[in-house]
Every structure is written in structure tokens, then in C-alpha cells.
Amino acid sequence: MAYFVGKLDAMSKTSPVSPPARIRRGLTTCLPSGCRNIVGDLDEEYRDRARSGARLLDLWYSWHALLIVAAYGADGLRRLVTGRGTTERLTWPAQLGHDARGAIRSLRRGPAFSATIIATLGLAIGVVVALVTVFDAILIRPLPYREPAQLYRVWESNPELGFVQDGPSQANFLDWRRESGVFDGMAAWWVSTAVYTSEADALQATVAHVSGDLFELLGAQPQLGRWLRPEDAPGAWYDNAGNHFGSDRVVVISDRFWREKLGRDPAVVGRRLELNRAAWTVVGVMPPSFAIPRADIDLWNPWDLAAKPAAEGRPVSRDTRFLGVVGRLAGGHDRDSAAARLDALAASLAERHPATNRGWQIRISPLSSDVVGTVRAPLRLLLASVGLMLLAACANVSGLLLARGLARQPEIGLRMALGASRWRVISQLLFENMFLALVAGSLGTGLAFAIVRLIAAAQPMGLPRVDELALDARVLVAALAITTLCGLLAGALPAWSGARADAVAGSRSTRGTAGSVGGMRLRQFFVVTQVGIAVVLLTGAGVLVRSLAGLFAVDPGWATSGVVVARVPLESGIASSANARMEFFDQLQRRLATVPQVDAVGAVTALPMSDVGADFDRPYWRADQPDPGAAAPEAWLRMSTPGYFAATGRRLANGRDFEATERFDLEDPSWRDAERVAIVSATLARGLWPEEDPVGQQLSLNFPRRVYPYRVVGVIEDARHHDLRDAPQAEIFLPYFQNPYPALNVAIRTTRPVEQMRPEILAAVREINPAQPVHSIIGIDELVAASIARDRFLVWLLAGFAAAALGLSAIGIYGLVAYWVGSRTSEIGVRVALGASRADVVRTVLNEGVSLTVVGLLAGAAVALLAAGALGALVYETPVRDPLVLSVVAAVTFLTAVVACWAPTWRALRMDPTTALRTGGGQ
Amino acid sequence: MSERPFLGEFELLIMLAVLRLEENAYAVTIRRDVEARTGRKLARGAVYVTLDRLARKGYLTSSMADPTPERGGRGKRYYAVTAAGRHSVRDTRSALSQMWSGLDAAIDEPDN
Structure with missing residues (x-):
């Protein structure tokens, strides 16, 4: 028997069954120190259940631990409400309940104030969460394949x-x-x-x-x-x-x-x-x-x-x-x-x-x-930008909360005088601020949901993987984390400052005494932060705007407007015969030329800025020299019909366009030995014949299956084909009617808009072959726009974030200067009474706002210069550290600060010295 | 009649269980006793909160026993009813019986 008991004892000691340690620790922490026996009770029951073979033990344990904590919290809350037992030390769940009630009460006292804070933080959190979702789906999640x-x-x-x-x-x-x-x-x-x-x-x-x-x-x-x-x-x-x-x-x-x-x-x-x-x-x-x-x-x-x-x-x-x-x-x-x-x-x-x-x-x-x-670089830039904007929003809200803390000094002072500890007051203020952040965070997450749906529908910047965009548990956790961080960032310093002993001492005196110096310093710090962030974002946006302007100014070598294009991939009935292909496009081109207000018509295998169509490159060399093999340079090979250059505004530097007679009959075998012609781009011509006139020279191309010589009949000015940013590449045009591909892009030079041309093009094609599809009928300006859509989208977003940050800092400056003027009423009154001029008053007030702006401006400019490298991959021929951009940003920020100071200055000027002295000093 | 308020229903159940269990009254056994007799499930939290409240009112005293490994090193808190607690139970019982008197027939009659 003794042996048996000993064994049982040993078993229970070494028993592997023990409650989940973390939950147990959490329960112990949450309960008042006199209630640790409860943890033992729950342990005992846990082991009883384990012995009786119950399942889901840990779940059971966690659930009941939670219930017990909740019961204590609810009890504490009830005691607070009924006013019984308030002299006891509160357990923290009870305190939480108390703080929650206090928070709701104080928010309802100032609905406009609360709404401002919730809107500011909510918008910022919404945009950040949306971008985090996009960032996560595109750059962080593994691809949806096996072991990607x-x-x-x-x-x-x-x-x-x-x-x-x-x-x-x-x-x-x-x-x-x-x-x-x-x-x-x-x-x-x-x-x-x-x-x-x-x-x-x-x-x-x-x-x-x-x-x-x-x-x-x-x-x-x-x-x-x-x-x-x-x-x-x-x-x-x-x-x-x-x-x-x-x-x-x-x-x-x-x-x-x-x-x-x-x-x-x-x-x-x-x-x-x-x-x-x-x-x-x-x-x-x-x-x-x-x-x-x-x-x-x-x-x-x-x-x-x-x-x-x-x-x-x-x-x-x-x-x-x-x-x-x-x-x-x-x-x-x-x-x-x-x-x-x-x-x-x-x-x-x-x-x-x-x-x-x-x-x-x-x-x-x-x-x-x-x-x-x-998209990696632009997404990173956007994420960093919204992060900064969120920081600016937090700084703004911090400033507001500080101002409110000053207004609440009498209330807080009273509570501390009645015995509330400093920590108790801090925790309550922090709780109020966190509560605001949580409300803002939930609204912001809703907003993020809408933004993500918008992004999935609009697919800006040609974002990949948008089908996988979803606001799921991962993102919600991130949203919660961002919200908590915001609450702490925006709320911690104001809560700490609001419960300062000297702040409380200030509650007995009037505004603007030594009691609020700490609060003032913090508010100044927050204003400087906001101005700095606005400067960083403005600088980024400014550099991108310059880059975009540079792209707009690029001459691509072809007309960027007044051209309507359409893709015509021949259906296989016609496509099977080379002669039928040529016949079709010959007819189509002649038919389109009769459409009113059409100045020129042509067709080509690959249009600039368009990824529809066959576009490929082949090696070339001078026909009077041996084949250099793998060392031969390559040129883009494009087949065009006579009229294509005129239709798209490509300029001939030398020679002529193709002629209608440069055409093979591919059913007559003699075409293999007939002469082939080509038009080459200026770059290529300079490379092959630096000294001679390229027109009339011969070049060799391995195309399509063997090497043929081609006589150059014209030289075309260089053009940027795939991307406005890329330097022009070597091009060779061959006559379509000697190389009839089964699909062409038709280009029509006309003053008429796309909407009017669409039915004309469809009618012309169907007239020749009703079974023939046509698609991608658009203006060439849309192709250009699409090719810089990403740059444009980035500029808009970044400019939006920068404007938001600038607006926030204007509000911050205004609030601070207005407060400063209010607290200096008597001082200004005395000065005016003693004969200070209006200019003196203006200078004094402006000095307050402008000096902060200058500090923010310098700090922001320093950060912008340090971080400018991040823009390197995204800009086109624009210095990322651009003195012009920095000067404009400085001027804009400065002006904004002056405007923000205007209303408080005006108020100071209109002050009647006698009233000012009375209000300021009489209390 | 004293100024002392009557015990609430739940408080009364807990008090009676503590009285019945004598030396072995701690939260786990108290809850089990009430559950076994009334056939109702009790929330653990409610039991603890009520025990605390009754102790604050001076109706119960408690003492900690030595910790055991079975309970993860935590002792049991044993409860006992104080004299004031006995008074309160008695008051409540007499108030309830006064209210009950003569009503047996009224509530046993089938509804129709």
C-alpha cells in the first residue's frame, strides 16, 4: 500500500499533464494577489478532468480562465458604478472597465474634437493598411504554386x-x-x-x-x-x-x-x-x-x-x-x-x-x-511614404491631445488632489487615447477594405497578383498592430504630459504660465515633426514630378497624338495564304484611305509602346563583309506597308518610303531571287556606314531562314519604341508586301477622335471579310499614356500624401500659434499699450510659427537629402537631389506656415489693449 | 428586524453549501455541491466573486491551506461561516418563510 501511494504521488509529481503555462501565467497576473488560490482550484479541476479522460483540456482551461477574469472585471465595474467598494485597490480588469467608461464619457463631451482625431487617424490608418495589404499580397506571400x-x-x-x-x-x-x-x-x-x-x-x-x-x-x-x-x-x-x-x-x-x-x-x-x-x-x-x-x-x-x-x-x-x-x-x-x-x-x-x-x-x-x-521599387516607395504620412498624422493628433490635456488640467488636478496616483491618471489618459485610436483603426480598416477593392478593380501600375488581394487574418492582425502603434505614438506623450505634477499645479492658475511649458515644448516638437515629414514627402513628389515632366518632354520620334491604331490579326482562312494576306491589307489600306478626314494610312507588325504584335530582333552586318557570327549586333525587325511612316509621323532622314511595287508574288518561285529592300534607322546607318551615304548600300540579314542581302532605300530618324526612357535602338524596316505576316497593326493619321473612327474601321474590315476580328482600337496618345501610367500614378499618390502631410502641419502650426496668441493676450496688450507698432505684433506672432517651420524645414530637407537615393530607380534623367525642387518645397512650406499663422496674427492685431489687459491679467 | 440586507439567491446557495461542507468548503467543492443539489451549472467566476463579496460583508472568513503539487503549488482557500453570516442566513430564511406561508396551494395548482 505504501508503495502504491508513493507511486501515485510520484505520478502526480511527474505528471506530463499540466495546464497551458502561458494562460496560467496570464490568469495569475490578472487576479488580485489574494486570489492565487483560484489558480490552484483550476489546476486541480484540470487534473481531475485529465484523469477522467476528458478531451480539449487546454481549451477548457483557457476558456474558464477567461471567464473568471471576465467575472472579476465585471464585478469591479459594477462596484464602481454602484459606488460601493471604491476605496479598495482595483484589479486591472476592473480598472480597464472603469477607464473604458471614462473614455467614452470624455469622448462624448467633445464630439467634434473626437471626430477630428478619429478622422485624421482613420484616414491615415486606412491608407496604410490598404498598402500593407497590397505589399503583402504582391511581395511577401509565396506564389500559389507547390514549393514556390x-x-x-x-x-x-x-x-x-x-x-x-x-x-x-x-x-x-x-x-x-x-x-x-x-x-x-x-x-x-x-x-x-x-x-x-x-x-x-x-x-x-x-x-x-x-x-x-x-x-x-x-x-x-x-x-x-x-x-x-x-x-x-x-x-x-x-x-x-x-x-x-x-x-x-x-x-x-x-x-x-x-x-x-x-x-x-x-x-x-x-x-x-x-x-x-x-x-x-x-x-x-x-x-x-x-x-x-x-x-x-x-x-x-x-x-x-x-x-x-x-x-x-x-x-x-x-x-x-x-x-x-x-x-x-x-x-x-x-x-x-x-x-x-x-x-x-x-x-x-x-x-x-x-x-x-x-x-x-x-x-x-x-x-x-x-x-x-x-513594381517592387515603387511599392516600397509608396509604403515608406504612407508610413511617413501616418507618422505626421500621429504627430498632429498628439498636438491636439496635448492641447486638450491643457484644457483638462483643472479636472485632472482635482482628481490628483483627491488622491488619484499619477500612474492612475496616466493610464486613464492613455486609455482614452488608445480608445480613440481603436475606433479610428476600425474605421480605417473598413476604408482599407474599400481601397483594396478599388485597387483590385483598377489594377494601377499593372500590378501583378491583384487576384490574390484579400483582407484576411494576416492583414487584420497587421491593422491591429498599426492601430496600437498609432495609439501609443499619438497618445503616450500627451498622457504622460497631462499627468505632470507641474501641469497640475498649473490648474490653479491661468493659461500661459510656467505650468504649461512642458506641454508647449512637446507641441512645438510635434509641429516640427509634421513640417519635416511634409518636406520629405513634398521633395519626393517634386522629384517625381520633374521626372514625369522630363518624360513628357521626350521626343519619341513619332506622333504622340492624332493617330488611331487597331490590331488586325488575320483569321486563319486568309492567314493560310501569303498572297491572300497581302491582298487583304492592300484592300484595307485603300478602303481606309477613303474615310473622310483621314490623311494617311499604314500598317506595321509592332507599334511603339504596344505589346501586341510580333516584335523580334535579328543580327545584321554589311553585305560586303563576312558574317561575324555570334558577334553580329542585332536590330529590331519590323514589317511595314507604304504609308506607315507618314501615318505615325516617323521622319525620313534620307531616301524614301517603300513603294507599292516592292512586292513579291509568293506563288511564283522566282521571288526568292528577286531584290529585297530595307529602310534602316539613323543609329544603325551611322554604325555600318559612318563615311558613306547609306542609301543604296547593301546589308545582310539572316531572315527568315537564310541570309539575304537587302538594299537600303531609306534612313529613318531614330525613335524610342518600347519605353520613353530607353535610348533609341537599331531598327530595320522591311516591306510588308515582301514579308507578309499574318497580323498587322493599322495606323491611321486623322483629326477625328477614336470613338468616331471605331465604327469606320470595323465597317472597313467587315466589308472585306465579315469573319475578321479587329481589336485594340485606340488612340496613339492612349498608348503613350499607358506607357507612363505608372509614373503618373506614383506622382499623384505621392503628391496626395505630401499634400495631406502639408495640410496636417498647417493645422498643427495654426493650432499652436492660435494657442500662443491666446495665452499671450495680456503680454500683447501691454506691448500695444506701451506703443508697439502693428508690425511689431505681426513679427512677434509670425516668429512663433515661422521659427518652428524653419526648424522642420531644415530637418526635413536633411532627411530628404539623405534618403534621396531611394528614388534613383524611379526617376528619368532627373537628379534625385535637385536644388530647384528643394527651393520650391521650401517656398511652399514657408508660405503654408505664413498662411496658417494669418488668422492668429489677425486676432492679435485686432485686440483692444484695454480688454486684453483685463482678460489676460484680471483672473 | 435588523438593517442587514437579505442575502441574494445566489449568495444564499453559496452560504448553505459552505455550512453543509463544514471543514471541506473551498471553491471547487462549493460549486460542485450547489451543482449536484440544484442541477444548475454555476460559472466559476460567479462563485469566486460571490465568495469575495460575502467575505467583504463579513459573512465568511477564509484561511489558506498549504500548497500541494496537485494544485500547481497553490494552496486551497477554505471558507467558514461567521456568526454574522449565520444571522444573515437565518434572517433570510425567516423572511422567505414568512413570504411563503399560505402560498403552497397557489403555486402547486396546475396552470390552465
Whole structure:
């Protein structure tokens, strides 16, 4: 028996069953020190329950601990309300209840004051939480694929030729997949377009032709049906007109295509779609977050890289580099070890295939950075800016709370005189301030929700991953944290200052005595902070405005207005025959030229500032010199019709445009030996023929499948094509009627607006072929606007934040100076009575506001200069430390301060000395 | 009649349980006793708060026992009814019985 009892005892001592330690500690802290037996009671019951085999023990324990604390809190509150037992020391839950009641009471006493604070903090918190949500969804959350950290984009790069990230050629990709040894899998794709024909319409859809293992590699689940499997791909290939050969026609569709084009048909799996006049079977629908290779893909269909060369009886190409590639890094490899292996592989390939691979390296980059693209820097800038704005809002609210603390001195003094401890008063004031912050935080989170929905709908700056934007638990926790921080930042110093002993002493005297000096200093500090933040934000906005103005001032080399463009991808009936293609565009161009007020019409494969259309580069060299191989520079190759330059305002420096007679009959084999012509850009011409007249010279191009000589008939002025920021690149134009591509962008020079031209263009196209789709009918000014939309959006946002901060500091300055004038009533009265001039009064009052502004200005300018580097990546040819911008900012801030001081100064001037003396000194 | 207020219903239940449990009256057993007899679930917090209140009013005294490992090193707080507490229970009982007298028939009659 003794043995048994001993064992039981030992068991209970070493029992692994014990209540959750943190909860237990929390309970102990919350209870008054005389009530620790309660913790023991709960422990005892906990072990009883454990022995009887009860489940969810910890949950049970936590719940009852909470209930007990709540009961004590409620009891304390009740005793306070009924006035019984107030002489006892309160447990903190009871004190909390008391403070809450006090807070609500004091807020209701000054509703306008409370509303101002809640609105200021609420707006700022709302904007910050919204941006945190965006930041989190885009930059912090992992991509929605299996083990996304292992996914890498794989590129070819050739620093000598200036290619940083080029898609690899098919043959290189196949070698990599076979030989690299660092990837668990590699998949490839290329993107093109197809004509989707429904009963209602013919539309262009963006299609990704993907190797069969892409979906398996990413591991993203379809929301309906299945994804494409490796066995879907073998044999599948596409000709230049987009016709498909060699495999079952199965297609996976995007969520957007499913919603917008197929009406969210729940039975879409198995449904037939007509693409390029062939019937395809839908096998799956991807979720909205699936954005590989791009967010704008409508359809994915299978592709076998080796099938087309096999069908055409030629080797797989090694020198046309156009693939998109993603690989999953094998376990045991990190980025560096993989890079080392890939360097070795690139060297080996260059040795085996020097003509195509010399100088080309293999580079990898995380898929996440590819998806996020270039929005990282602007998002960081915005987050930092709203953070500063929030800080300014906190400083503003702090100033308001301090002012209110001064007004409440009599009340607080009385309470302290009756025996309330200093800590008790501080905690109550802090609680009131936290309470305000919490109300502001909840409203702000609601606002954030609205802003996030707006962002998801508007997709500014081409933000990626907006489909994944959501205000969820993570963001709510962040919102709570931000709110708490705000409450502390804005409320701690005022609470501390409000309960100062000297402040209380001041309660017995009038305003403006030594008692409020501490409060005054703090308020001055807050005003300086606000001015400083406003200066930093204004400087940032100013630099961006200058950069944007610089972009507007760039001459891109083509007309930025008065041109309407439209994309015409030929439907496969016409696209299959080269002569039919030429005939169609010939007719269309002539038909459009007859439209009233049209001055010029032309067409091209790739428009500036537009990513629709085929745009690619090829190596070139002087025809009288040998092929330099991999060392040849490359130029962008574009096919245009006669009239394109006139229509888009491109200027010929020399020579002439193409002529209608420069046209091949592709059904007559003699075209292969006919003379080819080209128009080159000025940069290219200078490079190849620095001394001679380029017109009449010959250059060699490896295009399309073998090297041909081209006679230069004209030189076109340089133009910026992809981005206004980029220096002009070498361009070669070839006549469309010698190189008939299946899709062109039509450009029409006209004074008529897009809305009027749209029906004219549609009518002209349908007249020639009713089944022919047209899309993207827009003004060229919209293309320009879209290309600088991000800069513009950033400028607007930053200017908005800066204006908000400036407004806040104006309010802060006004409040402080008004208070100062009020507290100096008698002093000013005495001065005026003693003969001070109006100018003296103005100088005295302004001095108060302006000196603070100058301090804030200097501090802000110093911070702005130090932090200016952050703007470096975002500005175009603008110094980030710009004396002009700083001077303007200083002037604006100074003026704002003077305006903010105006009303208090006016009041001081209008003061009647006798009244002033009476009010000021008589109490 | 004294100025002392009558005990509330919950207070009375707790007082009676403490009387019944004699030497073994601490929060856990008190709650279990009331629960077993009345068939009602009691909130632990309410029991503690009420015990505190009754102690403040001087109806209960309490003493701490030695801590045990079973209770995580915390002792039990045993309660006992004071003379004032006995008076109060008695007053409440007599007030209630005065109010009850003659009403048995009225409340036992079935509603219709």
C-alpha cells in the first residue's frame, strides 16, 4: 500500500499533464494577489478532468480562465458604478472597465474634437493598411504554386551583345533539360494569339503554347477539370498562321476567359471552342491566381518543341531565341551551386556549337521576382511614404491631445488632489487615447477594405497578383498592430504630459504660465515633426514630378497624338495564304484611305509602346563583309506597308518610303531571287556606314531562314519604341508586301477622335471579310499614356500624401500659434499699450510659427537629402537631389506656415489693449 | 428586524453549501455541491466573486491551506461561516418563510 501511494504521488509529481503555462501565467497576473488560490482550484479541476479522460483540456482551461477574469472585471465595474467598494485597490480588469467608461464619457463631451482625431487617424490608418495589404499580397506571400521558392526562370544572356535576359532557343532548352542536372524538371512556352470564334463574334485570344510538363512542374491545381499532361503534348506543333497539327486538340482556359467569354459555364469541361477555325476541347479551368507565363493568358494548349522541325525535316533551331523557361531546382541545389553547374554547361555548349552559342551564358532568377517584375521599387516607395504620412498624422493628433490635456488640467488636478496616483491618471489618459485610436483603426480598416477593392478593380501600375488581394487574418492582425502603434505614438506623450505634477499645479492658475511649458515644448516638437515629414514627402513628389515632366518632354520620334491604331490579326482562312494576306491589307489600306478626314494610312507588325504584335530582333552586318557570327549586333525587325511612316509621323532622314511595287508574288518561285529592300534607322546607318551615304548600300540579314542581302532605300530618324526612357535602338524596316505576316497593326493619321473612327474601321474590315476580328482600337496618345501610367500614378499618390502631410502641419502650426496668441493676450496688450507698432505684433506672432517651420524645414530637407537615393530607380534623367525642387518645397512650406499663422496674427492685431489687459491679467 | 440586507439567491446557495461542507468548503467543492443539489451549472467566476463579496460583508472568513503539487503549488482557500453570516442566513430564511406561508396551494395548482 505504501508503495502504491508513493507511486501515485510520484505520478502526480511527474505528471506530463499540466495546464497551458502561458494562460496560467496570464490568469495569475490578472487576479488580485489574494486570489492565487483560484489558480490552484483550476489546476486541480484540470487534473481531475485529465484523469477522467476528458478531451480539449487546454481549451477548457483557457476558456474558464477567461471567464473568471471576465467575472472579476465585471464585478469591479459594477462596484464602481454602484459606488460601493471604491476605496479598495482595483484589479486591472476592473480598472480597464472603469477607464473604458471614462473614455467614452470624455469622448462624448467633445464630439467634434473626437471626430477630428478619429478622422485624421482613420484616414491615415486606412491608407496604410490598404498598402500593407497590397505589399503583402504582391511581395511577401509565396506564389500559389507547390514549393514556390524552388521555381526559377532560366534565361540566356550575352553581355557583350547587350542581352541580359533572352529566352533560350529550342535546341539549347532541350540540351539544358537533358544535361543540366540541377533541375527536377524544366518546362517551356511561347505566347501567341489565336482567333476565337463564337456565335456572337470573332475575337483575339492570347494563347500560351506550353510543353506538356509545365502544369505538373508548377503544381497549381485547376479549379475545374484537369490541367495539361505530358501525354497531351507529343507531336503537337503550330504553323505561322497558328494552325495546329499532330495531337489531340485539348485546351485549358483561364478564369477570366471562362468568366468573360463563356459566362462561367459550370459544364465547360468537355465543351468545344473554335480557335483558328479548328475545334478544341476544354479540359480544365485554372484559378484566377494562376499567371504563368503572364496574367493576360486566355488559353494554354500543348506544344512539342521538336515536332515542327521533325515535320519539316530540319534540325531543331539553336539560334532563334524566344522561349520562356521555368525550372524547379532539385533538392540539394541552391542558386549559387546551380549557377556554377549552368556556367559549365553553357561553356560546353559554346564549345560544341560556337556559331550560335559563343558568348551566351545561362542565368537563373527566382520566379517570384519575375512575377513581381518592376513594381517592387515603387511599392516600397509608396509604403515608406504612407508610413511617413501616418507618422505626421500621429504627430498632429498628439498636438491636439496635448492641447486638450491643457484644457483638462483643472479636472485632472482635482482628481490628483483627491488622491488619484499619477500612474492612475496616466493610464486613464492613455486609455482614452488608445480608445480613440481603436475606433479610428476600425474605421480605417473598413476604408482599407474599400481601397483594396478599388485597387483590385483598377489594377494601377499593372500590378501583378491583384487576384490574390484579400483582407484576411494576416492583414487584420497587421491593422491591429498599426492601430496600437498609432495609439501609443499619438497618445503616450500627451498622457504622460497631462499627468505632470507641474501641469497640475498649473490648474490653479491661468493659461500661459510656467505650468504649461512642458506641454508647449512637446507641441512645438510635434509641429516640427509634421513640417519635416511634409518636406520629405513634398521633395519626393517634386522629384517625381520633374521626372514625369522630363518624360513628357521626350521626343519619341513619332506622333504622340492624332493617330488611331487597331490590331488586325488575320483569321486563319486568309492567314493560310501569303498572297491572300497581302491582298487583304492592300484592300484595307485603300478602303481606309477613303474615310473622310483621314490623311494617311499604314500598317506595321509592332507599334511603339504596344505589346501586341510580333516584335523580334535579328543580327545584321554589311553585305560586303563576312558574317561575324555570334558577334553580329542585332536590330529590331519590323514589317511595314507604304504609308506607315507618314501615318505615325516617323521622319525620313534620307531616301524614301517603300513603294507599292516592292512586292513579291509568293506563288511564283522566282521571288526568292528577286531584290529585297530595307529602310534602316539613323543609329544603325551611322554604325555600318559612318563615311558613306547609306542609301543604296547593301546589308545582310539572316531572315527568315537564310541570309539575304537587302538594299537600303531609306534612313529613318531614330525613335524610342518600347519605353520613353530607353535610348533609341537599331531598327530595320522591311516591306510588308515582301514579308507578309499574318497580323498587322493599322495606323491611321486623322483629326477625328477614336470613338468616331471605331465604327469606320470595323465597317472597313467587315466589308472585306465579315469573319475578321479587329481589336485594340485606340488612340496613339492612349498608348503613350499607358506607357507612363505608372509614373503618373506614383506622382499623384505621392503628391496626395505630401499634400495631406502639408495640410496636417498647417493645422498643427495654426493650432499652436492660435494657442500662443491666446495665452499671450495680456503680454500683447501691454506691448500695444506701451506703443508697439502693428508690425511689431505681426513679427512677434509670425516668429512663433515661422521659427518652428524653419526648424522642420531644415530637418526635413536633411532627411530628404539623405534618403534621396531611394528614388534613383524611379526617376528619368532627373537628379534625385535637385536644388530647384528643394527651393520650391521650401517656398511652399514657408508660405503654408505664413498662411496658417494669418488668422492668429489677425486676432492679435485686432485686440483692444484695454480688454486684453483685463482678460489676460484680471483672473 | 435588523438593517442587514437579505442575502441574494445566489449568495444564499453559496452560504448553505459552505455550512453543509463544514471543514471541506473551498471553491471547487462549493460549486460542485450547489451543482449536484440544484442541477444548475454555476460559472466559476460567479462563485469566486460571490465568495469575495460575502467575505467583504463579513459573512465568511477564509484561511489558506498549504500548497500541494496537485494544485500547481497553490494552496486551497477554505471558507467558514461567521456568526454574522449565520444571522444573515437565518434572517433570510425567516423572511422567505414568512413570504411563503399560505402560498403552497397557489403555486402547486396546475396552470390552465
